[in-house]
Amino acid sequence: xxxxxxxxxxxxxxxxLADINxxxxxxxxxxxxxxxxxxKSTLIRTVNRLEEIKSGRLTFDGQDVxxxxxxxxxxxxxxxxxxxxxxxxxxxxxxALDNVMLSPMHVNGVxxxxxxxxxxxxxxxVGLASKALSxxxxxxxxxxxxxxxxRALAMKPPAMLFDEPTSxxxxxxxxxxxxxxxxxxxxxxxxxCVTHEMNFAREVADRVWFMDAGSILxxxxxxxxxxxxxHPRAQRFLSDLRAH
Amino acid sequence: MFSIxxxxxxxxxxxxxxQYPNGPLGGIACTLILSVLGILLAFPLSVLLALARLSxxxxxxxxxxxxxxxxxxxxxxxxxxxVYFLVPLLIGxxxxxxxxxLCTLVLYEGAYLAEVVRAGIEALPKGQMEAARALGxxxxxxxxxxxxxxxxxxxxxxxxxxxxxxxxxxxxxxxINVPELTFAANQINNQLLTKPFQVFFILAxxxxxxxxxLTRAATALERRIEARRAGPRRAGTAPQPxxxxxxxxxxx
Amino acid sequence: MKGFDxxxxxxxxxxxxxxxxxxQMTLVIALGSWLFAMSLAVxxxxxxxxxxxxxxxxxxxxxxxxxxxxxxVQLMLWxxxxxxxxxxxxxxxxxxxxxxxxxxxxxxGLCQAAYFSEDLRSGLRSVPPGQAEAARALGxxxxxxxxxxxxxxxxRNAVPALVNHSVSLFKNxxxxxxxxxxxxxxxxxxxxxxxxxxxxxxxxxxLMYLAFSLLIMFAGAWLGRRARVATAR
Numbered sequence: 159x160x161x162x163x164x165x166x167x168x169x170x171x172x173x174x175l176a177d178i179n180x181x182x183x184x185x186x187x188x189x190x191x192x193x194x195x196x197x198k199s200t201l202i203r204t205v206n207r208l209e210e211i212k213s214g215r216l217t218f219d220g221q222d223v224x225x226x227x228x229x230x231x232x233x234x235x236x237x238x239x240x241x242x243x244x245x246x247x248x249x250x251x252x253x254a255l256d257n258v259m260l261s262p263m264h265v266n267g268v269x270x271x272x273x274x275x276x277x278x279x280x281x282x283x284v285g286l287a288s289k290a291l292s293x294x295x296x297x298x299x300x301x302x303x304x305x306x307x308x309r310a311l312a313m314k315p316p317a318m319l320f321d322e323p324t325s326x327x328x329x330x331x332x333x334x335x336x337x338x339x340x341x342x343x344x345x346x347x348x349x350x351c352v353t354h355e356m357n358f359a360r361e362v363a364d365r366v367w368f369m370d371a372g373s374i375l376x377x378x379x380x381x382x383x384x385x386x387x388x389h390p391r392a393q394r395f396l397s398d399l400r401a402h
Numbered sequence: 403m404f405s406i407x408x409x410x411x412x413x414x415x416x417x418x419x420x421q422y423p424n425g426p427l428g429g430i431a432c433t434l435i436l437s438v439l440g441i442l443l444a445f446p447l448s449v450l451l452a453l454a455r456l457s458x459x460x461x462x463x464x465x466x467x468x469x470x471x472x473x474x475x476x477x478x479x480x481x482x483x484x485v486y487f488l489v490p491l492l493i494g495x496x497x498x499x500x501x502x503x504l505c506t507l508v509l510y511e512g513a514y515l516a517e518v519v520r521a522g523i524e525a526l527p528k529g530q531m532e533a534a535r536a537l538g539x540x541x542x543x544x545x546x547x548x549x550x551x552x553x554x555x556x557x558x559x560x561x562x563x564x565x566x567x568x569x570x571x572x573x574x575x576x577x578i579n580v581p582e583l584t585f586a587a588n589q590i591n592n593q594l595l596t597k598p599f600q601v602f603f604i605l606a607x608x609x610x611x612x613x614x615x616l617t618r619a620a621t622a623l624e625r626r627i628e629a630r631r632a633g634p635r636r637a638g639t640a641p642q643p644x645x646x647x648x649x650x651x652x653x654x
Numbered sequence: 655m656k657g658f659d660x661x662x663x664x665x666x667x668x669x670x671x672x673x674x675x676x677x678q679m680t681l682v683i684a685l686g687s688w689l690f691a692m693s694l695a696v697x698x699x700x701x702x703x704x705x706x707x708x709x710x711x712x713x714x715x716x717x718x719x720x721x722x723x724x725x726x727v728q729l730m731l732w733x734x735x736x737x738x739x740x741x742x743x744x745x746x747x748x749x750x751x752x753x754x755x756x757x758x759x760x761x762x763g764l765c766q767a768a769y770f771s772e773d774l775r776s777g778l779r780s781v782p783p784g785q786a787e788a789a790r791a792l793g794x795x796x797x798x799x800x801x802x803x804x805x806x807x808x809x810r811n812a813v814p815a816l817v818n819h820s821v822s823l824f825k826n827x828x829x830x831x832x833x834x835x836x837x838x839x840x841x842x843x844x845x846x847x848x849x850x851x852x853x854x855x856x857x858x859x860x861l862m863y864l865a866f867s868l869l870i871m872f873a874g875a876w877l878g879r880r881a882r883v884a885t886a887r
Contacts, residue, residue, distance in 0.1 A: 206791055229795060237793025247788035251806045260802055261792040313792060474821065475867030476860055477828035479839050484860070487852045570724035577832060584727060591734065599735035606723045606731050613722035 159184045159317050159348045160205055165214035167200065167372075174200050175211070176372040182317070187349045189359040189380075192369035193395060198352040201369065202319050205350070206239040207232065219316055237265050240315035244322040246302045248294040254281065254305045255290040258312045266313065273312075280308040284338050300331025304338055317348035324355060356399060360384055368392045406600045413590050417608070420581045426500065428581030430608065436500065436575070436582060437568045440507030441515075441561075444568075447508060448515030453545065455520055466516070473513030478574055482506050486578055499580040503572065511568055518560045522553035559624035566616045570609070583608065659854065669845050669855075676841025677862060683758050683827040683837060688820060690763030695770035702775065713771070720768035725761075726829050732761040733833040758830035762823065769819045777812030778804060810881035817874025821867050828863075838862065 160182040167175040175197050182188050190198045203209040204216060207223055216223045218239060227235075249257050258277035262268040268276070281287045284304040294302050303323055310318060320339065324332040336358050343349055343362045353359065359366055359380055366383040368376040368391075375389045387393045410417075420428015427435070454466035473481070485506045490496050526549060534544035554561075576584040587605040591598050702713040720728070733754060737745060748756060781804055789799035831840040842859040846852045 208787060208791065233790075233793045233795050235793075236791055239791070241791040243784060243788060243791075245784050247782075247784040249785065249788070249803050249807075251810060261794065264798050264802060265793040309792070471868065472864065475825075475864045475871070477825040477839065477863060479828040479831065480842075480856070480860055480863060483839070483843065483852075484856055487856065566722075573724040573726040574829075576726065584724075584730070588730075598738045599731075602727070602731040602735040606727050609724055609727055610719060610722045614718060617722060 159219055160350065161217045163215040165204065165211050165216055167204070167209065167211050173372045175204070178214070178374060180367065180374055180377065182348060182350055184348050185346050186364045187343045187362055188351070188365050188367060189363040190350065190352045190367045190369060191354065191359065196369040197372040198369050199321055202321050202350060202352050205319055206236050206241055233265070237261070237313050238315050240310035240313060240318035242303070242306055242310055242318065242320045242323050244326050246306045248302050248306055250294050253291050253293055254286065254297065257305055258309045261309070262312050277312060280311050281305070284308045285334070298331060299327045300334045303327065303335045307338055317350070318342065320349065320351040320353065322352050324353065356384070368395065405597055406604060409590065409594070409597065409600055410604060416586050416590060417583065420586055426581055429586045430583050432580070433569060433572045433582040436503060436507065436572045437565065439504055440511055441565050441568050443508045444511035444515055447512035448519050449550070451512060451516035452519035452523060455516065456523065470513045470516055473510050478506070478510055478571060479577065481510060482574055482578060499575060499578045502578060503575040503580045507568060507571060510571070511564060515561065515564055518557055518564060519553065522557035523549055525556065526552055556627065558627065559620045562616060562620035562623060566613045566620070569613060659851070669849065672841045672845055673858065676836060676838040679755070679835060679837040680827045683755060683762065683830055683835065684824045686759040687762035687766060688823055690759060691766035691770050691823065694763065694767035695774060698767060698771035699774050702771070717768040717772055720765045725765050725826055726832060728765055729758060729761045729829055729833055733757040754830065754833050754835045758833060758835050762826055766819060766823045770816060773812045773815035773819060774808060776815065778808035780811050781807045813874065813878045813881050817870065817878065820874070821870050824867060824870060825863070
């Protein structure tokens with residue numbers, strides 16, 4: 159579904175992404191972890207071209223993401239990649255329902271009544287049907303992030319990307335967002351998540367990618383990664399995590 | 403269009419200092435003196451008004467607030483008419499247009515500057531006043547020694563911006579025959595009669611050069627102050643917000 | 655000095671008529687220039703957002719000129735200066751059809767458009783960058799993102815500044831007196847000339863100006879509150 163072939167990104171001397179070769183299969187859940195500054199966010203943002211790459215090839219569902227294309231083509235490509243931000247980025251002047259309905263109507267041309275029905279279904283799915291008419295300012299962080307997930311799902315993407323979805327949340331709200339992500343994975347959604355939530359990775363991920371200094375240093379199934387990390391930096395990272 | 407240079411060449415003295423020495427000091431000199439005096443005298447008034455507006459005593463707060471709202475809600479021209487009418491009554495003899503205009507500017511700018519000062523005071527972190535009181539300073543003492551020095555320094559760019567507004571406001575002196583720059587230009591126009599566009603174009607350009615240079619200076623000053631305050635960034639100290647020069651209302 | 659007698663002004667039919675016409679003229683000028691200024695401000699903003707450097711510099715120059723030249727001088731330049739450049743036929747027509755008011759609306763509108771466009775631009779700049787990112791990530795194009803996500807928030811952010819400048823515009827209508835428009839301040843000065851009752855006539859005009867300015871300010875504050883409730887983060 160998502161393939162990285164020799165993907166590189168640099169600014170002058172600084173290497174943001176170094177020779178990334180990896181693949182996310184259809185239906186797979188991949189968790190990307192590592193210390194801050196390792197390039198995890200940059201990596202995931204190259205998939206929908208919120209970040210550019212300097213060399214290499216990146217394909218999403220068979221399409222070359224970084225090929226030269228018109229802005230209309232890029233918009234169409236982006237509409238097929240579901241993206242959930244760390245800071246939710248809900249549109250504050252619209253209700254939760256309007257947030258979810260907006261893009262299917264104005265990007266995909268879905269009719270208003272149909273968009274509304276689908277939006278209500280999605281809000282139900284994330285457990286927020288009762289808050290459909292509330293504005294983001296009236297919702298807690300966990301609720302806002304769940305609406306953001308519904309908003310991304312409304313575009314019916316073949317894959318969902320999560321950029322540290324729970325890092326900006328108070329601890330007691332992390333669980334409700336992870337629960338939604340868990341149910342998405344159980345339904346067979348292809349997912350790529352940058353996260354620090356190691357329990358989530360252990361229970362839901364099919365593979366874990368460990369990144370540092372712009373490279374994927376280790377890629378393994380969660381049980382083997384957490385029990386037996388091969389790369390010394392991965393070992394150090396995991397022991398630092400456990401120290402808390 | 404060469405007539406522009408001719409007009410400038412023939413009338414530059416009139417534009418610069420008016421009829422002086424055959425009459426009162428006029429032209430750009432009059433404009434600048436009026437503006438500088440206006441803002442200097444308005445400044446202490448504005449500090450008092452700002453403190454009054456922030457005070458919890460209604461006896462101070464309400465009149466000050468009323469004065470500020472009147473200045474914000476009534477056209478400057480109307481206030482000029484009032485002052486022109488009231489001042490001779492109050493002091494028993496006639497006053498020149500210059501003095502009338504000066505009094506008006508002091509009142510008007512005093513009210514507007516009061517809002518600028520108030521914003522500057524309120525933009526300081528509450529911790530400053532709390533720390534000063536905790537050390538035993540009285541409210542006024544804390545104001546004088548801790549709050550106002552910081553607030554006024556931060557407000558320098560905004561005050562410079564108000565000075566530019568004051569310069570623009572002096573043009574209304576034309577209506578009561580204050581011999582400032584706009585009046586001088588109209589005199590020239592009344593003599594020449596055939597070149598109104600050139601005369602007023604010159605007038606606009608002169609004001610543009612003066613005001614634009616001062617505005618640039620204000621923006622540069624604002625940037626230097628912000629850089630100074632951001633200083634070497636230490637973890638845990640956030641930079642204080644500058645009250646942006648942009649937020650001032652247009653003055654006629 | 656005659657005693658304070660408000661009714662001498664208000665009940666006098668001649669003065670009443672002058673006041674009424676003056677107030678009407680003030681509102682016509684204020685409203686006309688406000689509509690002109692708002693429309694032009696949107697155009698200026700759109701031009702400013704185009705990638706053309708010339709267009710951007712043009713808008714910057716326009717704003718800079720209108721913010722640094724006093725409004726009274728701008729009025730004079732239009733009414734005395736630019737009108738003299740117009741063909742005689744047009745000058746004659748304007749002379750008979752209250753050209754002063756036309757020039758007043760043009761000059762005031764052009765001046766305030768500069769301030770309004772800067773207010774809108776500030777409003778747009780204060781929308782957090784994450785909003786544009788989210789809109790792009792969902793597949794919206796530039797126009798769609800502007801229309802549905804960015805401009806609604808920009809306008810809500812700009813409301814306080816727009817209201818302030820609207821009050822300024824209303825007050826600036828009095829400057830039209832200097833080019834002979836018979837608006838409220840002019841009417842009141844005429845009444846004073848005829849009745850020698852400066853205090854009463856000035857008071858009436860002051861109260862009328864104050865009432866309307868306060869109305870705009872409080873309506874604006876209410877709008878600002880509603881806007882903030884909707885967009886509070």
